[in-house]
Amino acid sequence: MENMGLLFALCGAALSAAMAGVGSAIGVGIAGRAASGVVTEDPNQFSKVLVLQLLPGTQGIYGLLIAFITLTQIGIMGGSSDVSLTKGLLYLVACLPMAFGGLFSAIAQGKCSVSAIGLVAKKPDQFGKAMIFPAMVETYAILSLLISILSIFGVAGLSI
Amino acid sequence: MSNAFVDKNYIYAVSRIRYAELRLLDRSVFDRLCDAADLSECLSILAEKGFGGDSRDPEDMIAEERRRLWELMEELVPDSSVFDVFRLQNDYQNLKAAIKESAMDQPMPDIYVSDCVVDPALVRKAVRERRYKELPGDLAETAERCHEIFLRTRDGQLCDILVDHDALVALQKAAEATKDPTLIKYAGLTAASADIKIAVRAASTGKDETFLDRALAECSELDIDSLKKAAISGTEAVYAYLANTDFADAVPKLRESSAAFECWCDDLIIRSIKPQLWNSFGLGPLAAYILAKETELRSVRILLTARQNGFSADRVRERVRETYV
Known part of the structure; x- marks a missing residue:
């Protein structure tokens, strides 16, 4: 029972990595289907649609980063692993913005990338504009990342 | 979540369709075709756009485009039965042909349409041998009822009316089964335009309520009871009823001619599917592409036939349908 704090904190890290990773996998997956459709018709568009396909992949990286910071x-990852129950729960809560923000923003970004790929299919010269639309969704993943980082470091500084 | 693993949203297919849309003939091409000096210039313009492959025969070119369309759809949609909505009516057309053929002394294999869901040979055989149960679903019930009525009454017109009614009902039922709003809208508009044509013709020829009950098919776009009452009262009453519906703009076209109304109906369908140009998910963009292509083929056929028969550019332009792109 004395390691419950550590267990909760680890759950937070795992949720952050897993949920953001699942979101990215779905987002990149659906964008990949659309990209394959475009490349089937016009292989010259490969590099453009690849960029659009990869955009929803960043949430997975953010989730990994939060998990890594939490584990540290x-x-x-080394050193003392003495985490109180309260602190463990606080770490868990600190990881949630990235977990949920990552999951849902990656799926939304994937759908937006699909539409942007459709735009590139019709008007390849509008690639720059097409990239901006899914990139806007990234804002909310970054906000989640920021709050999770600030919370984790804030919790680390608490003497509880 | 299952959508993440199975492409129920047709994402790959819609991407391919975005490219196919680039190859559709747009308004500028139709303007060039209308202004072309003769048929051979029209065919050259179409060939330049890659329309119809290597053929230079109008009907072969159209057939080649239709073959390409369905080849693409069969490649993109594993279960292309969702598009039976577009071919279902040809089954009923073949049923009418089979019933007529059964009353003739000699076989008439050329009167059947090949682009259909049920093999025309099966329809012929089922009607000839009166083994209706060999036909699938609602077609079997319609075949049995209509053929028996025909054998009893020898009234070809009555038989046609009943088959056409059932075709419209089956069309809407098939569209509902796909749960796709584009297909449901298409079926509703098709049934509504058929009902309007029936009501106007019935009103102008003084048909009674029994005829209208048999001929008018229920549809979501119109109140059939009101249309029936209007048709019994006369043509002006039909126009007055339509003036208070979404079909108000159709009234001047109906007053003009049946062909003008048909052109208006096709344009209405094209306008209703245009939002699919910006939709990246689902069956809608694929269904819209099929409708757009079929409308394009209809326009090309009208245009080439008119040029062949020496109609002026302005008269041809009036009959060319609105384009999807």
């Missing part, structure tokens, strides 16, 4: 803070 709770001592799983």
Whole structure:
């Protein structure tokens, strides 16, 4: 029971990596289907649609980053792993913005990328504009990342 | 979540369709075709756009385009039965042909349409041998009822009316089964335009309520009871009823001619599917592409036939349908 704090903190890290990763996998997957359709018709568009396909992949990286920071803070990656129950729960909560923000923003960005790929299919010269639309969704993943980072470091500084 | 693993949203297919849309003939091409000096210039313009492959025969070119369309759809949609909505009516057309043929002394294999869901040979055989159960679903019930009525009454017109009614009902039922709003809208508009044509013709020829009950098919776009009452009262009453519906713009076209109304109906369908140009998911963009292509083929056929018969550019332009792109 004395390691419950560590367990909760680890759950937070795992959720962050897993949920953001699942979101990215779905987002990149659906964008990949659309990209394959475009490349079937016009292989010259490969590089453009690849960029659009990869945009929803960043949430997975953000989730990994949050998980890594959490693991470092709770001592799983080395050092002392003495985490109180309260602190463990706080780490778990700190990881949630990235977990949920990553999951849903990656799926939304994937759908937006699909539409942007459709735009590139019709008007390849509008690639720059097409990239901006899914990139806007990234804002909310970055906000989630920011809050999770600030929370984790804030929790680390608490003496509880 | 299952959508993440199975492409129920037809994402790959819609991407391919975005490219196919680039190859559709747009208004500028139709303007050039209308202004062309003669048929051979029209065929050259179409050939330049890659229309119809290597053939230079108008009907072969159209057939080649239709073959390409369905080849693409069969490649993109694993279960292309969702598009039976577009071919279902030809089954009923073949049923009418089979019933007529059964009353003749000699076989008439050329009167059947090949672009259909049920093999025309099966329809012929089922009607000839009166083994209706060999036909699938609602077609079997329609075949049995209509053929028996025909054998009893020898009234070809009555038989046609009943088959056409059932075809419209089956069309809407098939569209509902796909749960796709584009296909449902298409079926509703097709049934509504058929009902309007029936009502106007019935009103102008003084048909009674029994005829209208048999001929008018229920549809979501119109109140059939009101249309029937209007048709019994006369043509002006039909126009007055339509003036208060979404079909108000059709009234001047109906007053003009049946061909003008048909052109208006096709344009209405094209306008209703245009939002699919910006939709990246689902069956809608694929269904819209099929409708757009079929409308394009209809326009090309009208245009080439008119040029062949020496109609002026202005008269041809009036009959060319609105384009999807």
